[in-house]
Amino acid sequence: RVSVAVGDFVPLLVLGVPPIWTQPEQVHLSYPGVPGSMAVTWTTFNKTESKVEYGLLGGRLFEMSAKGGTTLFVDSGEEKRELYIHRVTLTGLKPAATYVYHCGSDEGWSDVFLFTALNDSTSFSPRFALYGDLGNENPQSLARLQKETQLGMYDVILHIGTLHTDRNITTICTDNARIGDEFMRQIQSIAAYVPYMTCPGNHEATYNFSNYRNRFSMPGQTESLWYSWNLGSAHIISISTEVYFYLEFGLDLLFKQYEWLTKDLEEANKPENRAVRPWIITMGHRPMYCSDDDQDDCTKFDSYVRLGRNDTKPPAPGLEDLFYRYGVDLELWAHEHTYERLWPVYGDKVYNGSKDQPYVNPKAPVHIITGSAGCRERTDRFNPNPKDWSAFRSTDYGYTRMQLVNATHLYLEQVSDDQYGKVIDSIWVVKDKHGFSAWF
Ligand SMILES: *[C@@H]1O[C@H](CO)[C@@H](O)[C@H](O)[C@H]1NC(C)=O
Ligand SMILES: *[C@@H]1O[C@H](CO)[C@@H](O)[C@H](O)[C@H]1NC(C)=O
Ligand SMILES: *[C@@H]1O[C@H](CO)[C@@H](O)[C@H](O)[C@H]1NC(C)=O
Ligand SMILES: *[C@@H]1O[C@H](CO)[C@@H](O)[C@H](O)[C@H]1NC(C)=O
Ligand SMILES: *[C@@H]1O[C@H](CO)[C@@H](O)[C@H](O)[C@H]1NC(C)=O
Numbered sequence: 001r002v003s004v005a006v007g008d009f010v011p012l013l014v015l016g017v018p019p020i021w022t023q024p025e026q027v028h029l030s031y032p033g034v035p036g037s038m039a040v041t042w043t044t045f046n047k048t049e050s051k052v053e054y055g056l057l058g059g060r061l062f063e064m065s066a067k068g069g070t071t072l073f074v075d076s077g078e079e080k081r082e083l084y085i086h087r088v089t090l091t092g093l094k095p096a097a098t099y100v101y102h103c104g105s106d107e108g109w110s111d112v113f114l115f116t117a118l119n120d121s122t123s124f125s126p127r128f129a130l131y132g133d134l135g136n137e138n139p140q141s142l143a144r145l146q147k148e149t150q151l152g153m154y155d156v157i158l159h160i161g162t163l164h165t166d167r168n169i170t171t172i173c174t175d176n177a178r179i180g181d182e183f184m185r186q187i188q189s190i191a192a193y194v195p196y197m198t199c200p201g202n203h204e205a206t207y208n209f210s211n212y213r214n215r216f217s218m219p220g221q222t223e224s225l226w227y228s229w230n231l232g233s234a235h236i237i238s239i240s241t242e243v244y245f246y247l248e249f250g251l252d253l254l255f256k257q258y259e260w261l262t263k264d265l266e267e268a269n270k271p272e273n274r275a276v277r278p279w280i281i282t283m284g285h286r287p288m289y290c291s292d293d294d295q296d297d298c299t300k301f302d303s304y305v306r307l308g309r310n311d312t313k314p315p316a317p318g319l320e321d322l323f324y325r326y327g328v329d330l331e332l333w334a335h336e337h338t339y340e341r342l343w344p345v346y347g348d349k350v351y352n353g354s355k356d357q358p359y360v361n362p363k364a365p366v367h368i369i370t371g372s373a374g375c376r377e378r379t380d381r382f383n384p385n386p387k388d389w390s391a392f393r394s395t396d397y398g399y400t401r402m403q404l405v406n407a408t409h410l411y412l413e414q415v416s417d418d419q420y421g422k423v424i425d426s427i428w429v430v431k432d433k434h435g436f437s438a439w440f
């Protein structure tokens with residue numbers, strides 16, 4: 001047939017299949033960990049070249065261009081859908097300069113976006129938004145985050161796992177990964193403007209995290225599962241807590257990560273490294289502590305992530321001792337669909353800096369759980385009798401802002417979306433000293 005009636009397109013649109021299969025979509029940025037660089041990742045449904053054309057804001061549009069590579073990702077669902085994932089790394093960017101870009105190929109270009117290359121100075125004070133459990137069915141905080149990101153309020157977004165949080169019905173893989181496509185399209189309005197740094201959550205587990213591993217481009221050689229990078233005065237470590245739960249994908253992954261973590265923390269703690277990047281911040285999906293009223297790992301005294309597992313051969317070490325030993329300052333978690341701030345805690349005991357100023361020279365790591373960005377299930381309920389370490393709790397939808405001000409001062413605040421952007425909690429963590437010796 002030559003003529004194309006409108007009706008011919010309707011079923012295509014209903015199925016969510018883009019009519020032009022060479023058209024880039026799901027554009028997102030990540031920081032490869034090398035100063036002056038930025039990675040651009042996107043998807044097409046037919047094989048095309050992978051190009052980014054870019055230029056300084058205010059300069060000649062698209063005066064530079066960079067090429068990258070394409071990988072074919074075949075979803076493991078029934079339809080074996082094929083997605084082409086494009087990755088281009090821009091290098092030699094001017095620190096703190098703003099660039100305009102689009103991506104694609106001569107068979108189709110994305111919209112035009114802009115981003116600011118990260119300032120690589122160790123005295124830079126980066127601003128973050130952080131959250132987990134943002135789903136595509138009730139992404140309550142999304143609009144506010146979109147606007148704030150586009151206004152330039154954040155240098156980086158930390159997405160602490162679980163892209164789609166409808167616990168038992170859908171995951172990133174549902175409907176032959178179309179839900180994953182939908183989610184990635186939705187976050188483009190944030191992730192195409194600032195580096196969007198992730199860690200895997202339980203919802204990404206299907207088919208051995210293949211959707212997660214294929215769709216993101218985090219630093220390191222672990223398909224985005226665990227990695228670390230530096231910004232300002234911080235060393236930031238992203239881990240997979242899921243290796244403690246999905247043993248069917250390989251117990252060796254748990255040990256590999258542990259070994260890597262030990263080495264990474266050892267390196268970050270070398271006096272010459274810790275002197276310039278005193279803050280060590282970790283992010284992982286499932287918390288070691290929480291006071292929610294559900295059956296999750298953290299509600300039990302012996303959380304796997306915290307204390308390890310002894311039902312494996314060999315027994316699997318937990319992370320609390322490791323993080324304590326290497327003086328991790330701040331641990332960011334999600335998974336529980338709530339916000340909870342803890343007093344400095346180690347071994348289930350509170351170690352305040354002092355009674356009046358618990359976060360001034362705290363004697364143990366500070367934990368924040370921020371998993372209430374918005375999802376289908378509403379937020380979780382709290383246990384009415386929390387332990388001593390629970391300092392502040394909220395079931396409002398929202399997200400966390402963090403500013404790493406300098407070597408001694410770090411600021412955190414919780415934004416309630418239910419209360420139209422009101423800041424409902426805030427703390428300053430102040431540390432004159434970092435590392436294991438800071439605990440005494
Ligand atoms: C484009 O992709 C669609 C969907 O995967 C496929 O059916 C079609 O054969 C592809 N066309 C080309 C030219 O590769
Ligand atoms: C990077 O941040 C530092 C510290 O705030 C500042 O002094 C410097 O001017 C910034 N660099 C650029 C290129 O803006
Ligand atoms: C999802 O899980 C909840 C709680 O376990 C259950 O009540 C609900 O029926 C489940 N929904 C579906 C569609 O399986
Ligand atoms: C799951 O994926 C990881 C990372 O690619 C790989 O090392 C592991 O062998 C996979 N496990 C299985 C059971 O395929
Ligand atoms: C093994 O771990 C469980 C809970 O994680 C704990 O109750 C039990 O005491 C441990 N057993 C040994 C022998 O350490």
Ligand SMILES: *[C@@H]1O[C@H](CO)[C@@H](O)[C@H](O)[C@H]1NC(C)=O
Nearest residue numbers: 343350352354355356357358
């Ligand atoms: C820690 O500090 C907070 C705030 O001052 C206080 O409410 C709490 O009781 C302290 N906990 C301990 C164990 O000292």
Ligand SMILES: *[C@@H]1O[C@H](CO)[C@@H](O)[C@H](O)[C@H]1NC(C)=O
Nearest residue numbers: 404405406407408409410428
């Ligand atoms: C670090 O930041 C805090 C809070 O803004 C400020 O009071 C302090 O003087 C700063 N320290 C240095 C060394 O600049």
